[in-house]
Structure formats: structure tokens, C-alpha cells
Amino acid sequence: MKIKFLGGASEVGRLGMLMDDRFLFDYGFSPSKPPKYPLMASNAEVVFLSHCHVDHSGMIPLVCRKYNPKVLATSATAMLAELLATDSLKVCKYEGYPAPYKKSDIRSAMKNFEIIRYSDSVNVNGLRLRFHSAGHIPGSTMFEFNDSLFTSDLNTIDTQLVYGAKPVKCRNLFIEGTYSGREHPPRKEVENSFLEKIDEVVERGGKVIIPVFAVGRTQEVLMLLRNSGHEVWLDGMGKAVSRIFLENPDYLRSPKGLRNAMNKTKIVHSELGRKYALKGDVIVATSGMMDGGPVLGYMKHLKDDKNNAVLLTGYQVEGSNGRMLLDRKKLNFSGVTEPVNCGVEYFDFSAHCGHKELVGFVHGCEPENVIIYHSDDRKPLKNSLNEYNVHTPENNEVIEI
Ligand SMILES: [Zn+2]
Numbered sequence: 493m494k495i496k497f498l499g500g501a502s503e504v505g506r507l508g509m510l511m512d513d514r515f516l517f518d519y520g521f522s523p524s525k526p527p528k529y530p531l532m533a534s535n536a537e538v539v540f541l542s543h544c545h546v547d548h549s550g551m552i553p554l555v556c557r558k559y560n561p562k563v564l565a566t567s568a569t570a571m572l573a574e575l576l577a578t579d580s581l582k583v584c585k586y587e588g589y590p591a592p593y594k595k596s597d598i599r600s601a602m603k604n605f606e607i608i609r610y611s612d613s614v615n616v617n618g619l620r621l622r623f624h625s626a627g628h629i630p631g632s633t634m635f636e637f638n639d640s641l642f643t644s645d646l647n648t649i650d651t652q653l654v655y656g657a658k659p660v661k662c663r664n665l666f667i668e669g670t671y672s673g674r675e676h677p678p679r680k681e682v683e684n685s686f687l688e689k690i691d692e693v694v695e696r697g698g699k700v701i702i703p704v705f706a707v708g709r710t711q712e713v714l715m716l717l718r719n720s721g722h723e724v725w726l727d728g729m730g731k732a733v734s735r736i737f738l739e740n741p742d743y744l745r746s747p748k749g750l751r752n753a754m755n756k757t758k759i760v761h762s763e764l765g766r767k768y769a770l771k772g773d774v775i776v777a778t779s780g781m782m783d784g785g786p787v788l789g790y791m792k793h794l795k796d797d798k799n800n801a802v803l804l805t806g807y808q809v810e811g812s813n814g815r816m817l818l819d820r821k822k823l824n825f826s827g828v829t830e831p832v833n834c835g836v837e838y839f840d841f842s843a844h845c846g847h848k849e850l851v852g853f854v855h856g857c858e859p860e861n862v863i864i865y866h867s868d869d870r871k872p873l874k875n876s877l878n879e880y881n882v883h884t885p886e887n888n889e890v891i892e893i
Pocket residue numbers: 543545628645
């Protein structure tokens with residue numbers, strides 16, 4: 493087979509892998525400022541969409557308009573991809589960047605989706621396919637085709653939301669390498685110290701603000717907090733995502749647990765609700781890197797009281813508002829940079845394998861060839877995989893396997 497990455501080979505973001513000029517695995521853009529787009533696909537008969545994050549799904553409406561391919565994805569991924577594509581049009585408009593497609597393209601792309609389930613085994617345009625959970629977020633999928641496996645974003649540890657992914661025997665393994673060379677602390681330790689920190693802040697009379705990604709992290713944090721006894725408020729796009737997760741219970745580790753967490757959470761619906769939320773103990777709000785969303789409005793009220801604390805729960809990329817908060821204790825509010833005096837802490841709730849889990853997964857798959865992508869430093873992972881033929885192609889480079 494002939495493989496070409498259209499984006500996301502030696503970088504985290506804008507992933508697209510074209511196989512034999514017919515099959516496209518994921519097709520997304522990086523939501524940076526300005527957004528970074530992948531190379532144009534020369535053709536696409538079928539798109540295999542692993543999950544909804546825009547760096548994997550954000551270009552689907554465009555490729556559907558151009559080539560009218562089938563798009564294979566789980567029901568959760570399809571519904572969330574529509575929500576996130578619609579949201580990214582709003583973000584483009586707000587930030588003043590040209591949008592890659594129109595709202596009508598999103599609507600018509602949804603007609604191209606063919607819904608798959610993990611237990612399915614099907615033939616599509618000459619490929620024998622099976623689908624497996626990637627353990628990354630609910631509905632995320634690894635594609636097994638012929639004697640190959642495409643993992644896309646991968647997590648092998650159990651989280652509140654999903655069970656970890658299991659290796660699949662294959663000859664060619666296409667694996668992400670986001671955390672090549674970096675490890676995560678044990679999840680249980682992270683969860684415990686996170687909950688202890690929240691108790692400590694509330695006991696000293698402070699309020700906790702938790703910036704979260706809408707998909708996955710919001711729901712994971714709410715599930716963790718469901719027995720904490722604190723008054724927890726939720727604001728932002730995580731509300732709509734939680735509804736979609738609950739409409740697709742097959743993809744949750746515990747639908748009951750998430751339903752219970754949502755029942756115990758107070759939801760902000762209006763400006764008045766925001767005032768009430770500021771009187772509670774904990775506010776969970778988007779966006780996760782604090783580059784927009786309701787979280788900034790809350791921070792404006794809470795940032796100057798030393799008793800309060802902001803707990804970051806996801807990786808903060810270089811150049812993001814959250815990165816500036818971590819490094820310099822400052823935040824940008826609509827163009828004005830202001831100091832932050834409340835507590836600031838980071839907790840590593842990653843939805844990606846750390847280095848040793850990636851290596852363990854490769855061993856479990858027993859492949860001959862390993863192709864690493866979705867990583868800005870593939871060397872450490874490559875060095876840990878001496879016994880395999882490891883490929884680290886660049887974007888636009890064609891390799892034959
Ligand atoms: Zn992802």
C-alpha cells in the first residue's frame with residue numbers, strides 16, 4: 493500500500509493520512525491562530541473518522557463537498573463532529589479568519605456518514621474492516637483493515653469515561669506518538685490530589701475554577717466530583733457534549749455514573765445563572781486552554797482573591813492563554829493582559845498514552861512495520877522500538893509498505 497500524510501505526521505494536529513489515493517484516515521485542521529490546514533486530498537472514496545476532535549474531523553465537510561466520500565464513524569463521533577464543525581465556524585467568524593466551508597456544507601456532509609459499531613466487521617470498497625475502541629474519548633475508534641491497524645489518538649489506561657484500548661495483532665501498525673518520550677503520573681494519584689486540592693480550597697473559603705475541554709474532560713471532571721459534596725456548576729459547550737454522550741450510552745464506561753454526575757451538577761443557562769454559579773464552590777467551564785469561552789468571565793471575578801484557585805486539567809500548548817497563566821500568572825482578557833493572584837495548578841488528566849504505554853501497545857500488537865505520526869518528537873519512541881521496522885514519514889512524503 494501507498495501512504496501519504498496530508499498533515500499531522502511530525503506535528504500534533506491537522507491529521508490526514510491518504511492510502512492508495514482512495515482511502516482517507518481522519519481529516520482535520522489545527523485550531524491555532526491562524527488555523528493550520530492539511531494539504532488538499534487528491535481524492536477520497538471513503539473517510540475513516542476516528543473521533544470528533546477538530547484536528548481529526550474539522551475538514552470532513554470540505555472533503556465531502558469535493559469528493560462526496562462515505563464517512564465511517566460511530567454515532568457519538570458523527571454527532572459530536574457536527575457540533576464541533578458548527579462551533580469552529582463561529583470561532584473563525586469571531587477571530588476574523590476565513591472559514592474553510594459553510595454551514596450548508598456541514599449539513600450535507602452529515603448525509604455521507606455511515607454509522608459503525610465496535611462489534612461490526614464489514615467490507616468497504618475492497619477493504620476488510622473491523623472497529624475497536626481507541627480508549628481516547630467515548631466513541632473514538634481504531635480501524636483494523638486487512639492486516640493493518642490505524643490507532644489515531646490512543647489511550648490504554650482506564651479513565652472515568654472509557655476503558656483503555658487493547659492491542660490488536662497486525663502486520664502494519666499506524667500509531668500516534670503525542671507523548672513520545674514523556675510519561676504521565678499514575679491516574680489514581682492525579683485524581684486523588686485533584687480532589688484533595690478542591691477540598692482544601694473550599695475549606696479555606698475559596699472557590700475553584702476548572703477550565704476544561706468540552707469533549708471528555710468536562711464529563712470526566714464532573715464524574716470525579718459527583719461524590720465530593722461540593723456545589724458544582726457547569727457552563728459552556730460541555731453541556732451539549734454531555735447530552736450527546738448520554739444519547740450514546742454504549743460508548744461510556746458507566747452511563748449511570750455520568751447521568752448521576754449530571755444530575756448532581758447545576759447547569760448555567762443564562763447571565764443570571766452565572767451570578768449564582770459564582771456563589772457556588774466549583775465552576776467547570778470551557779475553554780480548556782482559556783482562549784475563549786465562559787471560563788474567562790468567571791476568572792475576571794475570581795482571579796484576585798488568594799483563597800481561590802484555578803485548576804488546569806489539560807495540556808496547555810505554547811502560545812495559549814492557559815500556558816501564559818501557568819508560566820507567568822497572567823491572562824489575556826479580550827486583548828488586555830492582567831495579573832492573576834489566585835492559586836494556579838496543573839493536573840495531568842491526559843487522554844493519550846504516555847511513552848511506556850505506547851511501547852507496551854506496540855509490543856502487544858506484534859507488528860512488523862510501525863508508522864509513527866501525530867507527534868512533534870518521534871525519535872524517543874522510535875528509539876524504544878528497535879526490533880521493528882519503524883517509519884517516520886514527513887507530510888507529503890509517499891511511502892510504500
Ligand atoms: Zn483527540
